[in-house]
Amino acid sequence: MGAITPPVGVNIYVVKALAPEIELGTIFKSVSYFLVACIISIIILILFPQIVLIVPGMVQ
Numbered sequence: 001m002g003a004i005t006p007p008v009g010v011n012i013y014v015v016k017a018l019a020p021e022i023e024l025g026t027i028f029k030s031v032s033y034f035l036v037a038c039i040i041s042i043i044i045l046i047l048f049p050q051i052v053l054i055v056p057g058m059v060q
Contacts, residue, residue: 001038004031 003011012027045052 001035004035 002008006028009028009031012024012031015027016022016024
């Protein structure tokens with residue numbers, strides 16, 4: 001999430017360097033969908049920690 005959120009947003013500035021004709025605001029707006037998906041994923045993992053613990057539970 002840190003790579004796509006302001007103020008750092010390193011990946012966003014890389015995209016801006018590759019496509020200078022696209023405005024920075026447009027890139028931030030487009031990335032907001034991925035940010036929402038990341039936040040929803042984190043909320044699901046917080047609500048259902050068993051999802052995270054499936055693989056470590058198989059090790060035993």
